[in-house]
Amino acid sequence: MNSPEPKKSAPQIKVPATYMRGGTSKGVFFRLQDLPEAAQVPGPARDKLLLRVIGSPDPYGKHTDGMGGATSSTSKTVILANSTQPEHDVDYLFGQVSIDKPFVDWSGNCGNLTAAVGAFAINSGFVDAERIPQNGICTVRIWQANIKKTIIAHVPITNGEVQETGDFELDGVTFPAAEVEIEFMDPADGAGAMFPTGNLVDDLEVPTDAVAGGKLKATMINAGIPTIFVNAADIGYTGTELQEAINSDEKALARFETLRAYGAKAMGLIENLEEAAARQHTPKIAFVAPPNDYVASSGKQVAAADIDLLVRALSMGKLHHAMMGTAAVAIGIAATIPGTLVNLAAGGGERNAVTFGHPSGTLRVGAEAEEVDGQWTATKAIMSRSARILMEGWVRVPGDSF
Known part of the structure; x- marks a missing residue:
């Protein structure tokens, strides 16, 4: 046969x-x-x-x-x-x-x-x-x-x-x-304002089933990559979370995606909320908190005294295992500007560098920003990678x- x-x-x-x-x-x-x-x-x-x-x-x-x-x-x-x-x-x-x-x-x-x-x-x-x-x-x-x-x-x-x-x-x-030292020159993302809403902090309108009261304080910045920063405490977190705490929670991931979509619309990156599904890479959404002791995913002890603040960021719908380089630029720039949520989590005031804790450990970013005629611009962000x-x-x- x-x-x-x-x-x-x-x-x-x-x-x-x-x-x-x-x-x-x-x-x-x-x-x-x-x-x-x-x-x-x-x-x-x-x-x-x-x-x-x-x-x-x-x-x-x-x-x-x-x-x-x-x-x-x-x-x-x-x-x-x-x-x-x-x-x-x-x-x-x-x-x-x-x-x-x-x-x-x-x-x-x-x-x-x-x-x-x-x-x-x-x-x-x-x-x-x-x-x-x-x-x-x-x-x-x-x-x-x-x-x-x-x-x-x-x-x-x-x-x-x-x-x-x-x-x-x-x-x-x-x-x-x-x-390898990396310098991000004039790192504001895109041709528009670094703060597209014109505010360092906004009361972002979101669904009441996502956040009680339907309003969430947010710093929305175009630097490194468009990023939405919110306070960890405002959404029920401490800022010390590791991947499994969020990535195993489908409701939490859906909630973050909802918040990201509303932030993207407020930033002018999309015209309607449905477009966010086809734009997963940007903007990022991250939550910040004041320093605290925690154990990183490797088992490394991170002491509050060694960091300026805590940051956790999501990428493509999941909590990132460390920190995206572009989001680190956004963190560094936002930290240098008094009054942003990132700056306030780091204790406020003026600075030209910040060390933050992420799920895998810590990262230091140097940054420079200046205010001209009421508009903030980022001139440089520096970090080391390999x-x-x-x-x-x-x-x-x-x-x-x-």
């Missing part, structure tokens, strides 16, 4: 790629010129390709059939190209891939992966050879194409090559590595998947 012929399907194709960790995130990095021709321009083909690379949408929430890690921190993609801007080395485009839905969110930056962008740019020939020291620090000038801002990465070089190993420890990352190549070569996807 003859066996039936197997169904013919398009074979897999190979796409050059590098899998990298940057900060507390990791993602798949591509050079624009290495993508299939149809995916070299924005549009459905590019989105479908990246979805297939990551393994989304995955109703099982595991990313078993892709490169993603089934969390917002690990379902990320990066496309780098020769810079279109003068005095810049590379254009950096970030795509946040949804885990369970068929879309890629291009609305914001990933601050953590920025540390890896610098190294990738050097390794991939985007930085002129004469600008790379034999030993020392290479300054990589990055144009962040999602938000049209400049970021400077200071990448250590040893014997003419990117140094990845070292003793710099970053809470949320298991092993030490080389320190980065490492995990794997390089090709990713494979079915040829008919995009």
Whole structure:
């Protein structure tokens, strides 16, 4: 008896790629010129390709059939190209891939992966050879194409090559590595005001079943990434919560998404609440509280005396395991501006740096902001991250998947 012929399907194709960790995130990095021709321009083909690379949408929430890690921190993609801007080395485009839905969110930056962008740019020939020291620090000038801002990465070089190993420890990352200092220049997100409502604190109108009384104090800021800050106590939390306390509570997650949608509308990012579902990457929502002792997810003891405030932030509908780099910029900038909820949680007053506690430990962010004619502007935010190549070569996807 003859066996039936197997169904013919398009074979897999190979796409050059590098899998990298940057900060507390990791993602798949591509050079624009290495993508299939149809995916070299924005549009459905590019989105479908990246979805297939990551393994989304995955109703099982595991990313078993892709490169993603089934969390917002690990379902990320990066496309780098020769810079279109003068005095810049590379254009950096970030795509946040949804885990369970068929879309890629291009609305914001990933601050953590920025540390890896610098190294990738050097390794991939985007930085002129004469600008790379034999030993020392290479300054990589990055144009962040999602938000049209400049970021400077200071990448250590040893014997003419990117140094990845070292003793710099970053809470949320298991092993030490080389320190990469990142400067976010003029980090206000987008072309509008840093405080889109014109207020440092708003009484955000929300459903009464989400917050008693239907009003919630919020600081809504465009810096690093659009972010909505609320007081932990106002929504029944302490600010010391770890992931399981919130991510295992479906009602809590739905409530946060409701609050995020109302904040997004108040910030002018969406016109109607339903649009929030297709804009998961931005804005972020976070809650803040004054310092308190707690035990981080690694078992590390965090003392109230060692931090200025507590912050917990959600990303793509879940409490983040550490802190998004872009949200850390928002925290740093908001903390420098007297009267914001972030500043008040840190004790008020003027400052140019803040150390905050997050689920994995602590992070220090330096920031500068100034008030001109009644309008606040952010001039710079600085933080240290690290980065490492995990794997390089090709990713494979079915040829008919995009």
